[in-house]
Amino acid sequence: MAFFERHGIEEKEAFFFFTRDNPSFPLHFHRAYEVIIVNEGELCLTIDHKEYRLHPADTALIFPNQMHEFTTIQESNITIVIFSPELIGDFWAEYKEFVPENNVFSLHTKPDWQKLSSIYNQKSFLYSLCGSLIEETAFITADHSSKTKVLYRILLFIDKNFMNDCSLKTVSTELNYDYAYLSKLFLHMTKMTFSQYLSHYRISHACYLLKNSQQSINEIAENCGYTNLKTFHRNFYNINRNSPTAYRKTGDRTAAVL
Known part of the structure; x- marks a missing residue:
């Protein structure tokens, strides 16, 4: 059974990030978007029953309410970004009933995390991720059958x-x-x-x-x-x-x- 986290419900236009070594996290979901960036090593990520193997520079953009879990393969270092849908309001409004066929793409430029204290830089960074995802994959209607x-x-x-x-x-x-x-x-x-x-x-x-x-x-x-x-x-x-x-x-x- 997946468990629900309150990200995106209790925070006002939340944006936060953190880095973890050798992380694992059980099946869960939340209203917020989540970005997982692999800095080193290898990570096994499952999103809505689809399994991905992530390597350095691989990035996953997980949509609101998508069920996901991940575990380290031998060792890894990752950065996780969690943010409210309202921060990318235009993208959210257009794609809220859809999910990507492929949540994973390559991040060619490493983010300058120190600059992301500004909401404007946050939005610029997040919309660039959305643009990269749109270029890489098609979108399908969310599956509600399970x-x-x-x-x-x-x-x-x-x-x-x-x-x-x-x-x-x-x-x-x-x-x-x-x-x-x-x-x-x-x-x-x-x-x-x-x-x-x-x-x-x-x-x-x-x-x-x-x-x-x-x-x-x-x-x-x-x-x-x-x-x-x-x-x-x-x-x-x-x-x-x-x-x-x-x-x-x-x-x-x-x-x-x-």
Whole structure:
């Protein structure tokens, strides 16, 4: 069974990276994108049941909710970058219902990690990775057929319908699964209720719109699925400990570098 990590749900426009020697990590998935760059050695990476052997300069761009795991072959040194979909909003909007046929490509220029404290350099770096991936592979509609991907299907449903009347009851009808079963499955795998996850998702998108659009707060609330403005303000404050107006003014963009 894969486990769910909260990357891309709790961080506001998150971007962080770290380097590891001889790493291994079990099957998992998350809303954030993940980049794996092999600096030395060899890594075995599995993405949605497809196995890759990565060598120095090989780079994997893993899409939101793609199930993946990796293990070192003898020895390796890798750099991992995890970032929110909102940082590459145009690419995310166009490809959110697709996955690459081949997630791996070669990175010809080694990143200057010291320069990636700026959000503008971060976006430039990430869009260059997206461009390289587009040049290297075709894209296919995400596969939802496996039983192990029930939660994946729920998360994709939220991606497409969070701005509307999105509820677990609607999901259970759409996916033809028992409501109680989906409720227990969701809580077990994410450690959050469906409504908690939906609130975090909606507020995360609201943060993106506050920083990247001229929409009014009323419009943003409506575009994030809130019909009641008081509920939007309450949920926004509970998650961010700040009001939407104050958040928009502060320029609250932080990059955590580990």
